[in-house]
Amino acid sequence: MSKSAASLPNVIARVVRWDADGAAKVEVLADAPGVREGQVYVARVRIVPVGFQPSDFSVLKKYGLRLGGIVLMRKAEVSEDGILLVKSVETIVARETDNFPxxxxxxxxxxxxxxxxxxxxxxxxxxxxxxxxxxxxxxxxxxxxxxxxxxxxxxxxxxxxxxxxxxxxxxxxxxxxxxxxxxxxxxxxxxxxxxxxxxxxxxxxxxxxxxxxxxxxxxxxxxxxxxxxxxxxxxxxxxxxxxxxxxxxxxxxxxxxxxxxxxxxxxxxxxxxxxxxxxxxxxxxx
Structure with a gap:
């Protein structure tokens, strides 16, 4: 990776489509180092070799996250193949239509x-x-x-x-x-x-x-x-x-x-x- 882990940005995004293997396609909602507002990426939680594996998008979906919901992705970086890799992801607003975020x-x-x-x-x-x-x-x-x-x-x-x-x-x-x-x-x-x-x-x-x-x-x-x-x-x-x-x-x-x-x-x-x-x-x- 090109940046130290401590300096990787947190990215706020809207979920626009579910993807395979716990990933999701997301639309970036605010500029951050390496990404721009309006850009769309397939986002995936990094695999942790040892220890606790953070929840991915499929887990958040089971707990109520829906398309249009807003998530916070921590320590995000675009990989060489264009995937947005993140340390963890959490739901901020589960349903866009329910809460008008x-x-x-x-x-x-x-x-x-x-x-x-x-x-x-x-x-x-x-x-x-x-x-x-x-x-x-x-x-x-x-x-x-x-x-x-x-x-x-x-x-x-x-x-x-x-x-x-x-x-x-x-x-x-x-x-x-x-x-x-x-x-x-x-x-x-x-x-x-x-x-x-x-x-x-x-x-x-x-x-x-x-x-x-x-x-x-x-x-x-x-x-x-x-x-x-x-x-x-x-x-x-x-x-x-x-x-x-x-x-x-x-x-x-x-x-x-x-x-x-x-x-x-x-x-x-x-x-x-x-x-x-x-x-x-x-x-x-x-």
Whole structure:
């Protein structure tokens, strides 16, 4: 293989056809190193010479995965014969028609700490619109570039607007406005205009480095995926209170009744102890 095992990407895909010997034809849903969104591959779990063999697509099918369902394939690499070989595969959304899944590419995610008395996480914050976030006039640029993304944030959860950047002394400044109760996009932009600190507007206007402004939303975590996301938080230092940290992720959501749930927020690859970072740093990676 051309890459070390630690650096191989995780790939989110939709199952489009079952194949022989536990394989499946899949459509890639988000760019990752070595694969592009929209490409179709036959995917197969690597055979482990010794020890436990991970479940393949045929096993997931027995447990409810259907065509159109969404899967996460870990440590994926295209082989010389064009097969997408993966270390393991897991179901994120079993049936496309049952849950109306949505994929948000290149989001910033913070998995919030569990409630007191439990180890299972149930909430997260997701920032979207990363590629449209550069600003030197936060209010005007947000209205010009981010209103469509703000509409999505209001649909998916309890939304708000974040502004972050470095001041002249190199200190990172950040304010998150909203996110405390449901509001419409129009109410949020009005709140942002009224309450964003004028000093931060001035810093963004005259700063030599790029400031960022984008929508975010609070969302509940899918109870069926809580154990996976709880394990992710244990492995990644997301922080708590006013000291939150973030990872860049492709986010999968699904509906439950009239609400949306976070199903997956896997990082781009599996590292034993991946570091989360400041939100501004995650913006600069996008």
């Amino acid at each position: 949505v994929l948000l590419n290149d989001a910033a995610v913070c998995i919030l700490p569990p409630k007191q008395g439990t180890k299972m996480v149930d909430r997260a914050i997701v920032v979207i619109g990363m590629d449209k976030s550069k600003t030197n006039d936060p209010v005007a640029d947000f209205k010009k570039n981010q209103m469509g993304e703000l509409d999505k944030a209001c649909q998916f959860g309890v939304a708000g607007i974040v502004l972050t950047g470095e001041d002249d002394e190199g200190e990172v400044c950040e304010t998150m406005i909203g996110g405390d109760k449901p509001r419409t996009a129009e109410e949020l932009i009005a709140l942002f205009e009224e309450t964003v600190p004028s000093a931060m507007i001035d810093e963004a206007t005259y700063s030599r480095s790029a400031w960022r402004v984008a929508p975010y939303f609070h969302i509940e975590i899918d109870p069926d995926r809580s154990s996976k996301l709880s394990a992710q938080r244990l492995n990644i230092e997301y922080g708590e209170g006013d000291e939150l940290s973030w990872t860049r992720s492709n986010v999968v959501l699904r509906t439950l009744g009239n609400s949306w749930l976070l199903c997956d927020a896997s990082a781009g690859n599996d590292v034993i102890r991946q570091e989360a970072g400041l939100l501004l740093d995650v913006f600069e990676e996008a």
